[in-house]
Amino acid sequence: MRAGVAAAPSAVQIGILLRRCRVPAPVTAHSQAVSRLAICTALALEKKGFLLDIPLLQSAALLHDICRPAGHTHPQKAALLLEEMGFEQIARLVACHHGAGLAPSPLGEEQILFWADKRVQGTTLVSIKDRFEKSAVKCTTPEAKAAHRHQLALALAIENEIMQILEEEPL
Template identity: 30%
Template sequence: MKHPSITAVIAAAGYSSRMSAHKALYPIGDELVIERAVRILSDGGVDRVYAVTGYKRQLLHPVLRRMQSDYPLAIIENPDYKRGMFSSVLAGVRALPDETEGFLMLPVDYPFVEPRTVAMLIESADHSDADIISPVYNGNPGHPPFIKYTVFNAILEADENAPDFRGLHSVLSSPAFRTESVEVDDCGILDDIDDDSEYRSMIKKHCRLDVCYPGPFEIDRIIRKKRPSGQTVRHMEKTAELAVRYAERLNSCGHRLNPGLLKAAALLHDICKPEPDHARAGGRLLSEFGYPETGEIIAQHMDIIHNEDDEIDEAAVLYFVDKLFEEEKLMTLDKRLELKLEPYSENSETGKNIRERFKKAGLIQRKINRICTGL
């Protein structure tokens, strides 16, 4: 049974600076992180969810608006997100209705909490005089705490300039409030995703999804081993930056690309250049390092099998984005094609192959544009 005055606040306004893309837009199975967080809270008995957005909110809002047809969900913009997570707590509390008895506070990077844990916290709050109900797993407190209305004013009036202020923790740990711990059989209350390594570990642990791709340390190790030119490294970095932006945009529009996997492939796609058939050589190299999924994407970046009915995946995005760069310079497909064809006669075999590759890139570009514009 839902409780009409029980709400939840999801803090999703931060920078996700330690991840390849906005963490709320990472996939977990057939859901995005932000979608999973909303569903968990609603399935657990929360009457209304308040999703607080800030950084890249233009990408999160389409996802959240689509969910509003199925879930009681409000979107709250936090203009002060640069001040840190407590600013999102404030934005959420200010948006709560006057009759709110309490709310669950869930950072978006804790998407592995189980709905039964949410239900247990709500039930415990119904039968407790405590101001704060904290879930505990094996003696360790986690998220989301249930915070009753008796704490709201203290949150809104907190002195953020105090030398020992530590955000919401400082408010909740005040001796003015009583906390009750509820032991739950749910390790998800402790499991967050602060970086790509944790993301990979957690989806394997909770969802049995084993998607392995190199992180910054491994990428640097591979680059030091192969020693590509500085120009090649800069080209790969530019390609990765744009490819991730496309992944975020596509996920915002309903896709489920893995931004971390795509970024890793883009940062290494020319790692074997100028070897013959460097794309497949790079694919083999990444497989030898233990990253076959990354290698498969790299192997296709020079020539891909992609038809009108095929899905846009990480390999298609990398294939297309790579064609937009002449070294580090971004340009249109038409301009890049013109430059590529300059050394060859119109009817040469090489020229025909180049045109065919760019024809595929154009197809991918049109499909991406249709997805992102809805036309």
């Protein structure tokens, strides 16, 4: 991290980034919903003994789609932008919010962000099954179908781990 740059941007910096990147209002609303779910989940996990960096998770959730108009490469483009600004830890989380290089455990901020993003469609909380059934039609190539299956399996594995820790049934 560069000297003088905080691990997580302030609310003002987040607002400036959203405007600078011309993030559409529906994408901002989605990111806020993802952030709420991620924070609630992290707080529940903390009660079970998990130590998580909640400000880092919140910032990453709010910024994970700042380059969404760029299409499928938006996680990498957003991560590069955040890295250039000195927010390396947030960049790391944002880079893997589509599951690239992500393992289901150990459970950490990356997994919670990935899972929360998959549980929120628009601003609505949905089941993993429903989310992936709706998005399957967009996958027309063998590569896209394989990536979709990988993301589904990863999301279900992370959800299973979260629910086991919280001693709840998956939705």
